[in-house]
Amino acid sequence: MDKIPDNRAWWLVLPVFLLVAFSALIPLMTVVNYSVQDIFGPGQAYYVGTEWFKEVLADERLQDSLIRQFVFSGFVLLIQIPLGIGVALMMPKSGIKGSLCLILIAIPLLIPWNVVGTIWQIFARGDIGLFGWGINQLGIDYNYTGDTLDAWLTVLLMDVWHWTPLVALLCYSGLRAIPEAFYQAAEIDRASKWAVFRYIQLPRLKSVLIIAVLLRFMDSFMIYIEPFVLTGGGPGSSTTFLSQTLTTMAIGQFDLGRAAAFSLIYFLIVLLISWLFFTAITHADKEK
Amino acid sequence: MAEIQLKALAHSYSDRPTGPDDYAIRQLDHVWHKGGAYALLGPSGCGKSTMLNIISGLIQPSEGEVLFDGKRVNELSPRDRNIAQVFQFPVIYDSMTVYENLAFPLKNNKVPASRIKARVQEIAEVLEIEDKLYKKARNLTADEKQKVSMGRGLVREDVSAILFDEPLTVIDPQLKWKLRRKLKQIHEQFDITMVYVTHDQLEASTFADRIAVMYDGQVVQFGTPTELFEAPNHTFVGYFIGSPGMNIVEVERCSDGVCFGATVLPLDSWQVDILKRMTSGNLKIGIRPEFIEISPIASDDTYEANVRDIEDLGTYKIVTVQLGAQELKVRQGEEFEASIDSPVHLSFPKQWLMLYVDEFLVQEQQ
Numbered sequence: 001m002d003k004i005p006d007n008r009a010w011w012l013v014l015p016v017f018l019l020v021a022f023s024a025l026i027p028l029m030t031v032v033n034y035s036v037q038d039i040f041g042p043g044q045a046y047y048v049g050t051e052w053f054k055e056v057l058a059d060e061r062l063q064d065s066l067i068r069q070f071v072f073s074g075f076v077l078l079i080q081i082p083l084g085i086g087v088a089l090m091m092p093k094s095g096i097k098g099s100l101c102l103i104l105i106a107i108p109l110l111i112p113w114n115v116v117g118t119i120w121q122i123f124a125r126g127d128i129g130l131f132g133w134g135i136n137q138l139g140i141d142y143n144y145t146g147d148t149l150d151a152w153l154t155v156l157l158m159d160v161w162h163w164t165p166l167v168a169l170l171c172y173s174g175l176r177a178i179p180e181a182f183y184q185a186a187e188i189d190r191a192s193k194w195a196v197f198r199y200i201q202l203p204r205l206k207s208v209l210i211i212a213v214l215l216r217f218m219d220s221f222m223i224y225i226e227p228f229v230l231t232g233g234g235p236g237s238s239t240t241f242l243s244q245t246l247t248t249m250a251i252g253q254f255d256l257g258r259a260a261a262f263s264l265i266y267f268l269i270v271l272l273i274s275w276l277f278f279t280a281i282t283h284a285d286k287e288k
Numbered sequence: 289m290a291e292i293q294l295k296a297l298a299h300s301y302s303d304r305p306t307g308p309d310d311y312a313i314r315q316l317d318h319v320w321h322k323g324g325a326y327a328l329l330g331p332s333g334c335g336k337s338t339m340l341n342i343i344s345g346l347i348q349p350s351e352g353e354v355l356f357d358g359k360r361v362n363e364l365s366p367r368d369r370n371i372a373q374v375f376q377f378p379v380i381y382d383s384m385t386v387y388e389n390l391a392f393p394l395k396n397n398k399v400p401a402s403r404i405k406a407r408v409q410e411i412a413e414v415l416e417i418e419d420k421l422y423k424k425a426r427n428l429t430a431d432e433k434q435k436v437s438m439g440r441g442l443v444r445e446d447v448s449a450i451l452f453d454e455p456l457t458v459i460d461p462q463l464k465w466k467l468r469r470k471l472k473q474i475h476e477q478f479d480i481t482m483v484y485v486t487h488d489q490l491e492a493s494t495f496a497d498r499i500a501v502m503y504d505g506q507v508v509q510f511g512t513p514t515e516l517f518e519a520p521n522h523t524f525v526g527y528f529i530g531s532p533g534m535n536i537v538e539v540e541r542c543s544d545g546v547c548f549g550a551t552v553l554p555l556d557s558w559q560v561d562i563l564k565r566m567t568s569g570n571l572k573i574g575i576r577p578e579f580i581e582i583s584p585i586a587s588d589d590t591y592e593a594n595v596r597d598i599e600d601l602g603t604y605k606i607v608t609v610q611l612g613a614q615e616l617k618v619r620q621g622e623e624f625e626a627s628i629d630s631p632v633h634l635s636f637p638k639q640w641l642m643l644y645v646d647e648f649l650v651q652e653q654q
Contacts, residue, residue, distance in 0.1 A: 203383035
């Protein structure tokens with residue numbers, strides 16, 4: 001068959017182009033637009049180059065909240081991933097008990113973020129909240145609105161309560177996909193429980209764990225509503241994470257240029273870390 | 289190493305078995321002697337894998353006892369029975385190298401590191417995978433994986449027995465033969481009790497000294513390959529062993545023997561005596577295709593039949609003849625020539641005529 005050159009064929013690329021444009025490029029370009037100009041109103045925009053970026057990077061308030069953000073996400077991963085695996089390992093393998101467990105465990109996942117914040121805001125109060133009151137009754141002085149450590153622990157605990165089920169469910173599905181023959185072989189080879197976990201279950205959970213780590217990192221790194229409702233970022237600014245700082249800047253102070261520059265940096269950090277995680281985990285045990 | 293005894297063993301996968309059909313293994317007694325190389329032969333679904341899993345402890349039998357050296361082990365897990373088992377499909381620990389895979393059972397048994405190294409090397413050489421020892425196990429081909437799987441069964445020195453559950457299913461025919469010989473050598477070298485499950489009679493007879501043939505949840509015969517061939521204890525063994533299987537013909541009682549259609553087969557006097565004492569009407573005669581003789585000329589003890597078909601299998605021919613309404617297979621040498629529908633004369637040597645009552649062989653009482 002003869003090939004007929006016809007440049008109209010380029011139109012066939014249009015649907016994909018439009019899709020990508022609407023899903024990513026155009027919204028993102030708005031932010032890029034603001035990040036390199038100082039815009040006062042329609043027709044009053046001045047190109048400022050990288051000035052906003054420099055200012056944002058030098059801003060101590062942002063640096064502090066970035067550090068807090070990393071510490072928070074670090075703890076989230078350190079607690080939720082092992083805990084989720086542990087919960088999944090302990091869940092019944094099948095039958096009515098298994099289904100019941102799945103439903104019970106999935107409940108926190110179904111609760112909207114701001115409701116979660118509200119629940120814990122009340123639950124952890126020393127006067128009317130069961131949790132806060134209970135802790136105080138044990139003789140421990142606990143007050144998440146006044147004490148930095150208490151506030152941190154409460155935010156972490158809330159996130160663990162809300163999102164560990166996701167890790168557990170992912171791991172549970174991964175565990176169920178391991179053929180029975182592997183457990184039989186391990187039994188025959190007299191493998192200890194630990195060896196079964198280390199050499200059979202963990203390697204076969206790898207792909208779901210990559211997803212779990214990435215999801216939990218991205219979600220926790222972008223956390224906004226829950227701590228905002230629970231502590232409002234306080235006491236002081238001790239639980240003010242990146243999203244909240246950004247929102248204050250963009251909406252509270254209407255500092256759109258810096259907020260846009262900051263947004264782009266924020267986005268790049270999430271992208272970079274996710275990529276690092278993914279590459280590190282997938283390359284970890286390639287053939288040398 | 290241990291002697292494995294199965295006492296009044298039966299197993300059903302249903303919780304409330306109601307009849308014999310619910311049983312994967314019907315009540316059986318069996319002994320696997322210390323240091324023997326055995327095959328467990330039978331068609332798919334006859335209960336052979338079930339029996340193997342009961343021996344290893346992966347399945348708890350619903351009735352009866354499993355004894356190792358006379359000690360009841362029903363309640364012991366596979367780890368406590370100290371048994372090795374190789375499965376039909378390769379099971380490898382894919383995050384480990386081949387070396388680590390082979391060393392795994394030894395590590396779990398707390399074998400000293402120097403011994404592990406020597407032993408893994410030894411087994412890797414036997415299986416011819418020593419050049420792959422430091423490769424990740426997941427990058428191997430299917431038959432290399434199965435070799436690793438087998439290696440993990442063979443590497444332990446102190447096992448009560450090694451059980452093989454159709455281990456060569458995924459392996460190339462070429463390599464199959466080689467590995468079977470290897471297993472046999474390993475058996476001769478280390479003198480471990482081995483039970484080898486297969487549905488392939490050739491595989492069973494190259495590997496094993498004695499073969500247990502299983503049919504419908506029962507061991508119907510336990511004997512050497514020659515015994516299974518020459519005197520099948522059950523019509524199923526006759527049909528299953530040999531290629532083609534035994535000719536089995538439904539017959540009725542006649543004077544001095546049995547008959548089918550117009551054909552009368554005289555039997556030995558002891559067979560006739562026994563037949564007189566039996567009341568069952570389920571009578572069958574079996575004769576192997578190898579033992580039917582064909583001659584071109586008629587004599588007193590020959591039967592005239594017609595040639596229906598001749599299959600040339602290269603080194604021998606399978607001749608299908610029709611005697612009355614009955615078709616029989618006869619094995620002949622390459623030199624045999626006859627045209628289709630031409631008459632031939634058959635004779636049935638008496639010592640090869642097997643009489644079956646209710647499917648079981650009638651044997652001369654000593």
